[in-house]
Amino acid sequence: MVTVDEHSFPPADSCGITIPEPCGLIIFGASGDLARRKLVPAVYRLFRQQLLPRGFFVLGLARTAMDSHRYRELLREATPEECVGECWQRFAALIHYRPIDYGDPASLRAVLSETLPPLEENAGTGGNRIFYLATPPAVYGEVISALHRAGPAPAADARNKIVIEKPFGTDLESSRRLNRILLDAFRESQVYRIDHYLAKETVQNILMFRFANSLFEPLWNRRYIDHVQITAAETIGIEQRAGYYEQAGVLRDMFQNHMFQLLALTAMEPPSLFSASRVRDEKAKALQSIRPFPLERLDEFLVTGQYARSSDASIRGYREERGVAADSAVPTYAALKVWIDNWRWHGVPFYLRSGKRLKRRTTEIAIRFRPVPHMMFSRSVGGDIEANTLVLRVQPDEGIQLEIQAKHPGSRMCLMPVNLDFSYRGDVSLSAYERVLLDCMEGDQMLFVREDGVDLSWSLLSPVIRALEGRKGLPDTFFYRAGSEGPDAAAALLERDGRKWREL
Ligand code: BG6
Numbered sequence: 001m002v003t004v005d006e007h008s009f010p011p012a013d014s015c016g017i018t019i020p021e022p023c024g025l026i027i028f029g030a031s032g033d034l035a036r037r038k039l040v041p042a043v044y045r046l047f048r049q050q051l052l053p054r055g056f057f058v059l060g061l062a063r064t065a066m067d068s069h070r071y072r073e074l075l076r077e078a079t080p081e082e083c084v085g086e087c088w089q090r091f092a093a094l095i096h097y098r099p100i101d102y103g104d105p106a107s108l109r110a111v112l113s114e115t116l117p118p119l120e121e122n123a124g125t126g127g128n129r130i131f132y133l134a135t136p137p138a139v140y141g142e143v144i145s146a147l148h149r150a151g152p153a154p155a156a157d158a159r160n161k162i163v164i165e166k167p168f169g170t171d172l173e174s175s176r177r178l179n180r181i182l183l184d185a186f187r188e189s190q191v192y193r194i195d196h197y198l199a200k201e202t203v204q205n206i207l208m209f210r211f212a213n214s215l216f217e218p219l220w221n222r223r224y225i226d227h228v229q230i231t232a233a234e235t236i237g238i239e240q241r242a243g244y245y246e247q248a249g250v251l252r253d254m255f256q257n258h259m260f261q262l263l264a265l266t267a268m269e270p271p272s273l274f275s276a277s278r279v280r281d282e283k284a285k286a287l288q289s290i291r292p293f294p295l296e297r298l299d300e301f302l303v304t305g306q307y308a309r310s311s312d313a314s315i316r317g318y319r320e321e322r323g324v325a326a327d328s329a330v331p332t333y334a335a336l337k338v339w340i341d342n343w344r345w346h347g348v349p350f351y352l353r354s355g356k357r358l359k360r361r362t363t364e365i366a367i368r369f370r371p372v373p374h375m376m377f378s379r380s381v382g383g384d385i386e387a388n389t390l391v392l393r394v395q396p397d398e399g400i401q402l403e404i405q406a407k408h409p410g411s412r413m414c415l416m417p418v419n420l421d422f423s424y425r426g427d428v429s430l431s432a433y434e435r436v437l438l439d440c441m442e443g444d445q446m447l448f449v450r451e452d453g454v455d456l457s458w459s460l461l462s463p464v465i466r467a468l469e470g471r472k473g474l475p476d477t478f479f480y481r482a483g484s485e486g487p488d489a490a491a492a493l494l495e496r497d498g499r500k501w502r503e504l
Pocket of ligand 1: 234253363
């Protein structure tokens with residue numbers, strides 16, 4: 001393996017993370033799992049790294065009746081002991097809580113007119129507010145409407161921002177409904193729809209890699225690329241989320257958002273400017289160019305599967321998970337072949353796969369180049385020569401690897417595959433949540449999904465999901481063993497095209 005020089009990239013912060021303007025973070029659903037386990041810990045890590053604005057506070061809002069003191073205790077319990085330390089007391093002083101009733105306009109009105117102003121004055125936040133929806137998705141609409149009704153129109157004051165977690169709707173209709181409610185209350189420039197994959201360091205690096213190096217962009221097209229494989233494989237199952245997952249399945253959970261975003265970043269044209277609107281314009285164009293999936297021949301494009309008990313029975317099957325129906329047909333795995341109808345990608349298939357309880361945890365984008373046109377070594381070397389592959393490793397072991405052929409040292413004429421490897425070696429300083437919070441505070445929407453992005457991906461997937469859900473009975477090939485590479489039919493999807501998946 002060839003690795004880059006130890007000292008070849010500067011310390012993470014030398015590229016200037018700026019400290020955002022003072023602001024208040026108002027979390028709806030503050031007593032829930034997401035706020036306690038992901039969001040507030042990310043805020044705390046920013047605090048410890050001194051990346052939060054100088055004037056800052058958190059106001060937690062939820063239905064649960066408790067006071068700020070009890071809320072701080074709850075958060076402290078959710079924070080790993082080794083992280084609490086002396087810092088925690090100073091951090092806790094920034095946190096406040098108030099119970100609310102989303103259905104009662106007076107309740108939210110009181111928050112806006114009585115609770116917030118003194119906190120804002122004290123922290124000197126100048127009215128900059130980030131409303132963060134960490135509630136169950138089913139109540140997003142209710143909360144946004146309540147915000148709309150409770151005070152002056154949020155859209156009228158550019159200092160208001162709203163952050164929304166995925167899932168953004170469950171199909172095209174519900175996402176459009178939600179977008180309407182949202183854009184009645186706010187302007188698009190105030191809306192931050194999170195896809196935490198976009199905030200992963202190596203996902204951002206896709207753009208840097210493609211457009212800051214002149215080496216690869218000339219090859220980034222149908223003349224040189226045979227196909228692209230995008231994989232997001234997990235070893236975990238559905239954990240405690242059966243209620244959500246039974247409604248979602250892998251296509252809603254991973255494809256509509258993360259997988260399509262990775263695809264768009266890989267396939268898009270170079271934006272003329274590195275700005276949120278230009279980048280999102282190009283991503284939207286890439287999504288627009290995806291050929292709709294032919295529902296009458298869906299099996300040629302899509303394979304779904306569900307994990308069954310592992311071969312040594314140490315891991316239970318999906319249907320045996322607590323909260324999952326014993327005859328559930330919800331897919332926990334999908335492999336999808338995508339065609340992009342434009343000049344750059346004509347005839348280059350993109351194969352996407354994602355699943356739970358697979359053999360290895362890995363997220364990567366593998367660009368497989370075409371084989372050399374003429375095999376002058378065939379007599380001396382024998383057999384086929386592996387074509388070059390460029391792998392953008394999103395996680396774990398974030399980095400980039402180029403698989404090439406080199407001569408095996410020695411007297412005989414032999415080739416061996418070697419990797420040119422760049423690794424961040426764990427030097428990823430901000431987690432995805434920290435990144436999105438900072439960007440939102442700074443008003444940078446680049447890593448957030450725009451209305452058209454959500455709409456386009458649902459337009460493609462909603463009919464597919466509807467067709468799948470309308471099917472009666474499941475073939476045996478639907479099931480795959482927990483801990484395996486996925487269903488055999490997924491391998492067949494590529495074999496039919498004379499290709500194979502990269503091994504997990
Ligand atoms: C979430 C999905 O959006 O992403 C989960 O809802 C999935 O089902 C998770 O496990 C994967 O994220 P990561 O960052 O662990 O790859």
